[in-house]
Amino acid sequence: MFFLDFIEKISELTGRIFAVLLGLLEILVVSEVVMRYVFNNPSVWSFPVIKMLFGANFMLAMAYTLLHKSHVVVDIIYSHLHFKVQQILDLLSYSIFFFPFVGIVIFHGYHYAFRSLAHGETTFDACLIPLYPIKIVIPIAFILLFSQGLVVFLKTAIQLRNKRGISS
Numbered sequence: 001m002f003f004l005d006f007i008e009k010i011s012e013l014t015g016r017i018f019a020v021l022l023g024l025l026e027i028l029v030v031s032e033v034v035m036r037y038v039f040n041n042p043s044v045w046s047f048p049v050i051k052m053l054f055g056a057n058f059m060l061a062m063a064y065t066l067l068h069k070s071h072v073v074v075d076i077i078y079s080h081l082h083f084k085v086q087q088i089l090d091l092l093s094y095s096i097f098f099f100p101f102v103g104i105v106i107f108h109g110y111h112y113a114f115r116s117l118a119h120g121e122t123t124f125d126a127c128l129i130p131l132y133p134i135k136i137v138i139p140i141a142f143i144l145l146f147s148q149g150l151v152v153f154l155k156t157a158i159q160l161r162n163k164r165g166i167s168s
Helices: 002-037 046-060 062-067 083-119 132-162
Strands: none
Touching: 002 046, 002 062, 002 132, 046 062, 046 132, 062 132, 083 132
């Protein structure tokens, strides 16, 4: 259980860090709006940087969101099923959909990021902002998501096997 707790602590920590950074990002957005519409002096770099930072923040918060079961779910039928059936469906859906999808994104995201870094890829804007940092975030974020998904999967399997609740 130490491994599972360790992964959950990493998910919690990354979520909290990026929540704070989201606040800083909002300050950047507001300052750019003020510069653009009040002083009529927009910066060339801010819009692409803001887009990349929002994307990174969104991706890096996925594991935290999974930890707190905050992803959007449609449970019209699921919520009416017996708890044991819900657990079995969870294990099946993680096995069939979650792990393969996240694994594919990690695999392709790694190659995508590596190519971007190797070529020194930049934006097509006037200030040529490097793109590889945001592309490196893709495999990192999905590795964190995969790890948290593994925790959820294992805890569900343990809970199903023991036929009793385990503390989260």
